[in-house]
Amino acid sequence: MHRDTVPAHLVRLVRNSALRLGITPQEIALATGLEPAALADDLLRVPTAAINRIWELIFARSGDGAGLVVAGDVPLGSLHAWDYLVTTAPTLADGLREGARWITALTDPAVSLDVVEDGRHLTLHYHGLPFQDGVDREISVFALATFLQRMREAGGASAGPVRVAFAHPAPRRHRDLIDAFGTARIDFDQPTNAIVLLDAGQETATADPELARIMRRYVEMGLAAARPVPDWRDTFRAALAEALADDLLSLERVAGRLAVSPRTLQRRLSDRGTTWREEIDAVRHEQAARLLRDTRLPVQSIAARLGYADPRALRRAFQRWTGHTPDTYRKSAVPLTATAEHG
Template sequence: MTPGSVSKDREALQAQCSDRQMEPTLSPRFITYVRDHLMDRGMDPSDLFLSCGLDIDRCDEFDKPLPVPTVCRLLEGAARCSDNSTLGLDMARSYHYEASSLLILAVVSASNVAEGIRCLCRYDRFVDTAIETRFDFDEHHAEFAHRTLANQGVEARQLNEYLSAFLVQALGTATRRQMPIIEASFTHADAGNRAALEAFFNAPVRFGTAENMLRFDSAFLRERFYTSHSLLHDVLTQALRTYFGSKHSGQGIVDILCRELIRVGGDEAVTLERIAERLAMSPRTLRRRLADEGYSFQEVKKMAREKRAKYYLSQTNMPLSEIAFELGYSELSAFSRAFRSWVGQTPQAYREHSATLLRP
């Protein structure tokens, strides 16, 4: 093989990797949760799963992950066929803990609420790549927020309500206490079930917010888990680190790293060490896995910036100058030159082309 052919192969590989869809996904365990909920109510879910293109028996947590629209379609379909507008809440109330994933077992085996939520935030990015989480607190109040990465037009109401309600239910089960919620909020519009939601959360509920969020008394973070099991927690978190930090997980490290770099934003100062810590792996492991896929950390940073630019241009109405600033460029002209070198089009031309593809 000549040096020229090596260079061309390398360029082709980089172009292929740069064009990966990296579609955000959710755990196949959602199949189990919906199936069990419907069967508990004497319903045969086979036709619903068939209409969603899902195999009702393929729900092991290491089966192929599910696209967000598929899970949302499954949940909304289950709500319709069971004539239950509060399906998400009811699924959370009747959750089968014997069917828990490794992650949920790791969460409830932690020592207290704060450690359980930290465990969820740290590892859910591997299990559910479509869910972004945020956990902040001060001496008075705490906030846990989540946002589902779904394209416009995907109905995620049941999913949003299930995820918030499940956390409340799980923490209440582990602490034997009702979570002292101050306010709950959701990204979707009010669907006429405000009263049911406020009764469940025992707090006011807002709709149409930027993220799904639970705001609660920070004193609750110190509540111990009666389900705590330090040995089990250590074993499970080590298993999660080992599996998701290995190439056998089926998740390419370039895709994982791109998603994480997109999450932290356009901070040029972000380091491999910082990202490795967020991914719960050592810097040495991250470097080795990148080398296995033929990439350096700096190359993936550039790739993540390109993907983030494409997302802003195709999925938002942000002005080009604002996009440039978000990506770390001091001038729009510098962003335009960089984008043209990546894609072969100006940012405006790319935006216009993307808009034509989205039209019915």
């Protein structure tokens, strides 16, 4: 259901790091097609490709070490309910198992966590997604550093890991990784990314079984209610259709609905290979077809709704769009699916 998507709160976190690094909102919007408002709803799922584009911008700005930079500002709660699943479990091992079970609440469902216990040792394996060389390395560093931070906050990893493994090749220097993970035992070119801990079965300082139960239910409900974030063009066309319905169609008014300047709106349309006029034409085509198919409104009324002063203009446009007149289209369209309207 949530394939190839990540939750909006994760994108928001990475986006905020990009902004702190000096990457502009315009650069992010151009690279991802996302507006900040699209990330405000925690029930929204964003294409994984969008967060990868932000990581590309961060890597281009920071290079090696970008993963630790982003992981350096991930306070408890910024990973939403997933944070509390991990930190309120009775033991660190229990918390990591819950985190692995509900990984889709944190990231793309193709990402996986495996928890393996062997005597006093507990190993958390992180399997990320293949991506551009360098960028996927920093994402893996970010992931393991963030997981370790949550373990430490739960009080179950105060001594730090006894070993850290990365699937990517060794960098030229990795003193920063030794400092961040608290161990010199960091191996590269390993089968998976992993953190090995000792005594993870001890009760955590933040254990709260009742809160853990509530968070588990909250995560389950949130995943069931999640929905994809609207594409920028879908958002724009919805604003265009609203302006058309309100008889307030102008570049300035639609730009205002989208909280951008008219110039910015025109630039974004140009970046996507379209124009203001072409988009108006597309929305009129869509609306005209819907009204002809789903209502009994006369062509004259439909023309007026779509901003045409003369129904003949609509007839010419519809012939250009479809090769049919409005009347022949209406006769051949599927039966009415909506309550008939009368004009």
